[in-house]
Amino acid sequence: xxxxxxxxxxxxxxxxxxxxxxxxxxxxxxxxxxxxxxxxxxxxxxxxxxxxxxxxxxxxxxxxxxxxxxxxxxxxxxxxxxxxxxxxxxxxxxxxxxxxxxxxxxxxxxxxxxxxxxxxxxxxxxxxxxxxxxxxxxxxxxxxxxxxxxxxxxxxxxxxxxxxxxxxxxxxxxxxxxxxxxxxxxxxxxxxxxxxxxxxxxxxxxxxxxxxxxxxxxxxxxxxxxxxxxxxxxxxxxxxxxxxxxxxxxxxxxxxxxxxxxxxxxxxxxxxxxxxxxxxxxxxxxxxxxxxxxxxxxxxxx
Amino acid sequence: xxxxxxxxxxxxxxxxxxxxxxxxxxxxxxxxxxxxxxxxxxxxxxxxxxxxxxxxxxxxxxxxxxxxxxxxxxxxxxxxxxxxxxxxxxxxxxxxxxxxxxxxxxxxxxxxxxxxxxxxxxxxxxxxxxxxxxxxxxxxxxxxxxxxxxxxxxxxxxxxxxxxxxxxxxxxxxxxxxxxxxxxxxxxxxxxxxxxxxxxxxxxxxxxxxxxxxxxxxxxxxxxxxxxxxxxxxxxxxxxxxxxxxxxxxxxxxxxxxxxxxxxxxxxxxxx
Numbered sequence: 001x002x003x004x005x006x007x008x009x010x011x012x013x014x015x016x017x018x019x020x021x022x023x024x025x026x027x028x029x030x031x032x033x034x035x036x037x038x039x040x041x042x043x044x045x046x047x048x049x050x051x052x053x054x055x056x057x058x059x060x061x062x063x064x065x066x067x068x069x070x071x072x073x074x075x076x077x078x079x080x081x082x083x084x085x086x087x088x089x090x091x092x093x094x095x096x097x098x099x100x101x102x103x104x105x106x107x108x109x110x111x112x113x114x115x116x117x118x119x120x121x122x123x124x125x126x127x128x129x130x131x132x133x134x135x136x137x138x139x140x141x142x143x144x145x146x147x148x149x150x151x152x153x154x155x156x157x158x159x160x161x162x163x164x165x166x167x168x169x170x171x172x173x174x175x176x177x178x179x180x181x182x183x184x185x186x187x188x189x190x191x192x193x194x195x196x197x198x199x200x201x202x203x204x205x206x207x208x209x210x211x212x213x214x215x216x217x218x219x220x221x222x223x224x225x226x227x228x229x230x231x232x233x234x235x236x237x238x239x240x241x242x243x244x245x246x247x248x249x250x251x252x253x254x255x256x257x258x259x260x261x262x263x264x265x266x267x268x269x270x271x272x273x274x275x276x277x278x279x280x281x282x283x284x285x286x287x288x289x290x291x292x293x294x295x296x297x298x299x300x301x302x
Numbered sequence: 303x304x305x306x307x308x309x310x311x312x313x314x315x316x317x318x319x320x321x322x323x324x325x326x327x328x329x330x331x332x333x334x335x336x337x338x339x340x341x342x343x344x345x346x347x348x349x350x351x352x353x354x355x356x357x358x359x360x361x362x363x364x365x366x367x368x369x370x371x372x373x374x375x376x377x378x379x380x381x382x383x384x385x386x387x388x389x390x391x392x393x394x395x396x397x398x399x400x401x402x403x404x405x406x407x408x409x410x411x412x413x414x415x416x417x418x419x420x421x422x423x424x425x426x427x428x429x430x431x432x433x434x435x436x437x438x439x440x441x442x443x444x445x446x447x448x449x450x451x452x453x454x455x456x457x458x459x460x461x462x463x464x465x466x467x468x469x470x471x472x473x474x475x476x477x478x479x480x481x482x483x484x485x486x487x488x489x490x491x492x493x494x495x496x497x498x499x500x501x502x503x504x505x506x507x508x509x510x511x512x513x514x515x516x517x518x519x520x521x522x523x524x525x526x527x528x529x530x531x532x533x534x535x536x537x538x539x540x541x542x543x544x545x546x547x548x549x550x551x552x553x554x555x556x557x558x559x560x561x562x563x564x565x566x567x568x569x570x571x572x573x574x
Contacts, residue, residue, distance in 0.1 A: 030329075030396075033382060057443070070437035080440030083333040083567060087440065094438040101438075103427055103474075107404065110397050127450045130480045131473040132427070133442070151483050183382050184365035187395030240382040247382065249567060296383055 003183060008174040009228050010281055015200045015230045016042035019051075019162055026054040026113070026158065026196055027061050028189035030083045030166035032247045035239050036166040036202050038232035038279040044068040045273060053135050054158050056109035056188055060238065060274050063087035064273075066099055067265050073100040075158075077109050084252045088259035108155055110188055115157035116195025122154040129153065163196035166236045167220070168244065168300075169211040174226035176201050177218040178298045182242040190220050199225055202232040204244060212297035215302055232279050234291060246294045251286065303516060306542050308572040309338055309561040310550055311514060313346040316412075316456055319491055320351035323358040325402060327448065330364045330380070333568030336414060339458040342560035343572075344412035345371060349554045350546065359409070360391075361463040365399050367392035373556050380565045391510040392561065400403050400444060403451045406485055411452035413445060416496025417470040418459055420478030420508050422489035422501055424449065425470035442474040449475030454490040461494035463527035478506025497522045498539050502531055512539040 004070075016039065019025060025263075043051075052073040053065055062079045065071050067089030068135030079090040079101075093099040104112070111123035128139045129151070141154040170176045178186075190212050193199045201221065206229070212219060234241075238248035240256070258268040276282040283291065320326060326348050331341035334542035341363075348361045348386075349371035360368040369375070369390035377384035402408060416439060430436035448455060455475075459465045478488055478501055492499040498511045509531035513522055515538050523530060525538055542550070552559070559565035561572075 034510050074440060080439040083337075086437075091438045097436045103442055103472075105442050106396075106444040107400050107447045110400065114397070126483060126485065127447050129450065129483050130476040131446055131449060133422075133446060135432075181386055183386055184393045184399075185396045187365075188397055191397070243383055243386060 002082070005173065006082040007172045008226060009172040009206065010228050010230060012038055012042045012230050012232065015039055015228055016046045018200060018228060019043060019048055021049045022051070023161040024052045024054060024159070024162040026160035026165065026192045028186070028192045029061065029236065029239060030185045030188065032039065032056040032059050032252070033183055033240050034166050034186050034189070034242070035059060035237045036164045036235060037061065037237055037239060037259060038166070038235040039164050039200060039230065040064055041273050041276070041279065041282060043070060044269070054160055056104070056106060056113065059087065060252065063259070065092045067092050067259065068269060071099055073102070075102045075104060077104045077106045081252055081256055084249065084256050089265060092262070096178065102138055103133055108128045108133065110191065112155050112190045113188065113195045115155070116159045117191045120157060120239055122156050124152045125155055127153060140223060158195050160196040161248070162198045162200065163193045164200050164202070165193055166202045166232070166241070168203065168242070169205045169207050170201060170203045170229045171207055171212045172229065173209060174201070174223035174229050175209070175212045175219050176203070176221040176226055176229070177212065178220050179216065179242055179244070180218060181300070181302060193221055193225060199226045200228045200230065201226055202230045202235040204235065204241065206231050218302065232285055235279065237241065237283070237286065240251050240265065243296055243298060243300060245291070245296060248290065248294050251290070304541070306547055307561065308339060308495055309343050310485040310537060310542050310547060312458065313343045313350060313550065313561065314546050315498055316344060316347035316491070316493060317350035317352065317537060319410055319456060320348055320356050320359050321409055322356040323466070325360050325362055325407055326327070326409050327362045327403070327411040327452070329443065330385070331566075333566035334563055334570040335567070337563045337566050338561060338570060338572055340412065340414040342563055343458065344456070346550060346555055346560050350549065353549055353553075360400055360447040362402070365393055365396045366390050366515045367394060367399060372553055373559070376559055376565070378559070378565065400447060402414045403447065403542045406451065406453070408448070409454065411448040413448060413455055413457045413475070414446075414459060415457060415474070417465060417467050418457055418492065419467050419470045419477065422492070422507055422508060423470045423473045423479065424457060424475040424477070425472045427474045428473040429471055431471065445475045449488065450484050451488065453487050455488060456491040456493065457489055461496040461522065461525050463525060466526045468526065468528040496525065499530070507531055509533065510536055512537045514539045515541055
């Protein structure tokens with residue numbers, strides 16, 4: 001029987017529907033960089049519950065999902081708003097014991113994704129020796145190096161049900177590219193996606209397959225790894241997106257200020273997330289002037 | 303008027319611990335005073351060492367590896383756009399940069415912390431116990447990895463009893479209490495606004511090394527939350543030389559991007 005090629009371009013709403021209550025969701029991006037916020041908003045709007053969220057270095061992505069009560073457990077080496085300060089919802093929820101937070105170091109979190117991405121059951125690390133990472137049961141499996149007899153800690157692989165990432169461009173078949181000049185902090189995104197059963201990538205732009213074929217070395221995820229692609233310009237806002245746009249420090253400060261109280265956070269979410277039926281409506285509220293102010297207009301060199 | 307700032311004094315002191323042909327580390331940091339202690343001052347220290355006894359020393363600023371550090375090469379701001387364009391010899395995936403120090407190739411790692419205790423354990427994860435948490439801080443970042451693998455660590459903090467404590471509330475980086483199986487050497491240097499401290503090799507306990515000009519030993523003892531080892535004679539921290547100050551002010555940091563955090567969105571000075 002003759003089959004059709006699979007067009008993986010779907011809407012944000014459809015992407016949200018791929019995520020189920022109770023899923024382990026890995027979130028790409030680092031610190032204040034390129035977290036998939038359009039999809040985070042959609043997860044919140046669809047009121048997903050009891051998620052376990054996994055990352056290596058996180059910010060407003062984790063903070064918003066935790067504040068919106070979508071999360072039962074979170075894993076990362078960092079949840080904060082960088083130079084804007086502490087992440088208020090994360091701080092409140094962890095202090096009050098509403099969310100289980102598992103502290104990782106950067107290498108431990110990345111190792112767990114790499115183990116998942118390579119099909120290994122666990123990674124080996126000496127990082128957790130003699131510090132309080134070992135207060136969590138995730139860090140209490142000791143193994144002995146069969147060659148030297150040395151003690152190591154076994155870190156179980158992260159195997160998320162789904163990974164979500166924001167990237168620069170893709171074709172409709174799911175071939176995902178990053179611009180050649182970029183912040184190399186976010187290369188871990190690729191491991192994060194490869195560790196997951198399903199992968200959704202939101203992108204700044206959809207390009208023709210011919211353009212991908214012209215620049216294949218810029219493809220970081222072959223369509224083989226990608227289940228769905230969603231077009232979401234400024235899809236990382238207020239996080240930065242490499243040379244395309246900067247961290248929106250002004251909006252991040254507004255988010256922080258409003259999130260200092262639970263009531264204020266609800267007011268923020270009503271105004272920016274719940275009353276926006278899609279990402280475009282959110283961007284309209286941010287305003288063209290603000291988006292222009294953070295946008296870099298250099299031509300991306302390929 | 304002493305003719306130099308606290309940040310200049312600390313940068314010159316820290317530069318003496320930078321060895322030639324080693325990789326050194328600073329993070330990307332946040333802003334203000336915290337940024338000066340964790341990133342700005344250490345970067346000037348490495349650059350000073352490159353101009354003097356360590357021309358082959360390199361610096362890792364997150365995934366930006368071996369950047370050019372003299373002022374003319376340093377961007378005016380630290381937006382992601384500027385970090386990507388900062389002239390450097392290497393940009394590699396972060397997990398590969400972290401791999402460098404897991405192989406024992408990281409020389410001096412610069413850190414700051416909310417709490418440091420007598421054994422040199424650091425805490426950047428939380429204040430209070432798990433059950434009675436006062437402040438949940440963002441988390442360990444790569445500090446735990448540095449505690450495990452860096453050859454040497456220099457930590458810079460405010461000198462008060464809130465920061466220098468008997469026991470940290472959470473060990474985010476291991477000090478000298480027990481290092482069995484850890485490849486790295488742990489903390490070697492504690493810099494504050496009052497003094498320089500190191501660790502006694504036989505006990506692993508923190509020891510006063512020098513007091514900054516004008517600071518009394520009693521003042522240091524009074525502001526330390528544990529019993530600091532006090533040698534029989536405590537010298538003054540050497541003030542920067544005229545040549546060192548000239549290098550900092552004319553070549554390395556004339557616009558105070560580093561020592562007053564002007565590269566960040568939040569300029570500050572270390573003097574309170």
